[in-house]
Amino acid sequence: MKYTIKIHSILAIALSLFWPLVAQPANPVIDSLIHLITYDSYVAHFDSLRTNNGHFRKVIEAEVQSADHDACRDYIFRSMQHVLGAENVSLHKFETGNYKGLANVIGIKKGSSPDCGFIIISAHYDSNNSNETQLTNCAPGANDNGTGLAALLEIARVLSEIETECSVIFAAWDFEEQMMYGFPVGSNHWFSHFVRNSKKKKADEVFPIKRKEIIANINFDMIGNPMETLDGKLVLWACLGNRSHKKFIDSYITIFNEYTQGISAINGGMIPYSDHYTFAARRIPAVENLESGFSDDPYYHTCNDNIENEKNINFSFATEVTRGGLAYILSQCLLKND
Numbered sequence: 001m002k003y004t005i006k007i008h009s010i011l012a013i014a015l016s017l018f019w020p021l022v023a024q025p026a027n028p029v030i031d032s033l034i035h036l037i038t039y040d041s042y043v044a045h046f047d048s049l050r051t052n053n054g055h056f057r058k059v060i061e062a063e064v065q066s067a068d069h070d071a072c073r074d075y076i077f078r079s080m081q082h083v084l085g086a087e088n089v090s091l092h093k094f095e096t097g098n099y100k101g102l103a104n105v106i107g108i109k110k111g112s113s114p115d116c117g118f119i120i121i122s123a124h125y126d127s128n129n130s131n132e133t134q135l136t137n138c139a140p141g142a143n144d145n146g147t148g149l150a151a152l153l154e155i156a157r158v159l160s161e162i163e164t165e166c167s168v169i170f171a172a173w174d175f176e177e178q179m180m181y182g183f184p185v186g187s188n189h190w191f192s193h194f195v196r197n198s199k200k201k202k203a204d205e206v207f208p209i210k211r212k213e214i215i216a217n218i219n220f221d222m223i224g225n226p227m228e229t230l231d232g233k234l235v236l237w238a239c240l241g242n243r244s245h246k247k248f249i250d251s252y253i254t255i256f257n258e259y260t261q262g263i264s265a266i267n268g269g270m271i272p273y274s275d276h277y278t279f280a281a282r283r284i285p286a287v288e289n290l291e292s293g294f295s296d297d298p299y300y301h302t303c304n305d306n307i308e309n310e311k312n313i314n315f316s317f318a319t320e321v322t323r324g325g326l327a328y329i330l331s332q333c334l335l336k337n338d
């Protein structure tokens, strides 16, 4: 069932009658839509993402990747197909050197206005364990990056029901945890194959897209265990991948903070890695949603970054971060007459 402009309008009128009596985000329609993301639906994804103690989604030098890596990829694929339609989801398969059996999962939702461009929402699904004193075959990555994946899938679920002016690409990247040629491997492979400076395609084909058609990249990478608070609120870092994007980050933060409750986004500074960097380095506005103080997170890149570790993930925080990201996306691409 699709939310239509009509439903939006009725909702907007109904809400505007009562709005002066309650808190006042700028747009009550956006506020109501982001609350379609719920704690329970966010958490439910973790049943299938392979983030238990002992799970392993780290990319290895091999012909095929681990069963957990592939099962996680397949769950993301099925979930996107379920909400976007089977014909709108594909695997971008690739390999590099001795690392084989890799694939980005790419979903697309076409917008109503062909000239509006694309927003790319993304999260990586491979994991890592950099602690050599632990079992090397244990990399459950529940926080890094099950939390980002759940955000991506929740936003896909909600956005799939809404008419938007611009198109949206949903990307679950493989092989983020290693940099090659200065970029995270999976997103850089996709960018190299599907983004061009000039357009050479038939009118009815979506790809390749033009670099200037990309409005922004909203990337979620490890949003579950913030280390910092500000005025009693848990802090999200909104990080840049290009210093020239400070204005964009400021605007992201303003909208994020306008719609979220109990948490606060601040400029987390420059992060020249993770998948937002693939876009930011090419002068495409990009933001990295990242828990504050992530390098002090005791479970980061360890076997303890699993779903059974009760201290690992603050799901209320991660759910609210997802809502804040969606608020920004809606502010950019919701139909203008809504």
Ligand SMILES: [Zn+2]
Residues within 6 Å of the ligand: 124, 144, 145, 176, 221, 222
């Ligand atoms: Zn990560």
